[in-house]
Amino acid sequence: MSVVYPADRRAWWLDGVALACVECGEPIELPAVYWHGATRLLLHADCAQHLGIALLQDARECDLAASPHWRRRAVATVKHRLVTEEAVVA
Numbered sequence: 001m002s003v004v005y006p007a008d009r010r011a012w013w014l015d016g017v018a019l020a021c022v023e024c025g026e027p028i029e030l031p032a033v034y035w036h037g038a039t040r041l042l043l044h045a046d047c048a049q050h051l052g053i054a055l056l057q058d059a060r061e062c063d064l065a066a067s068p069h070w071r072r073r074a075v076a077t078v079k080h081r082l083v084t085e086e087a088v089v090a
């Protein structure tokens with residue numbers, strides 16, 4: 001990821017890149033966040049932050065789903081939270 005500035009608007013590496021945010025679909029005005037992976041994408045700064053946080057959360061959930069170690073930790077965390085909540089209510 002990087003940042004595209006207004007001075008980069010005519011850069012060859014922006015040719016064919018839609019000036020719309022891939023997260024919200026609204027038009028993009030530079031500066032904007034630029035992703036060049038298997039495809040090239042532009043995002044508003046706020047949308048990039050939102051997407052980044054969502055990706056991290058999903059990555060953690062995916063790790064939890066795939067790893068017995070993390071599954072045990074998640075169960076222990078939920079059990080602790082339930083016990084704590086019940087102690088507060090009682």
Ligand SMILES: [Zn+2]
Pocket residue numbers: 021022023024025026043044047
């Ligand atoms: Zn956006």
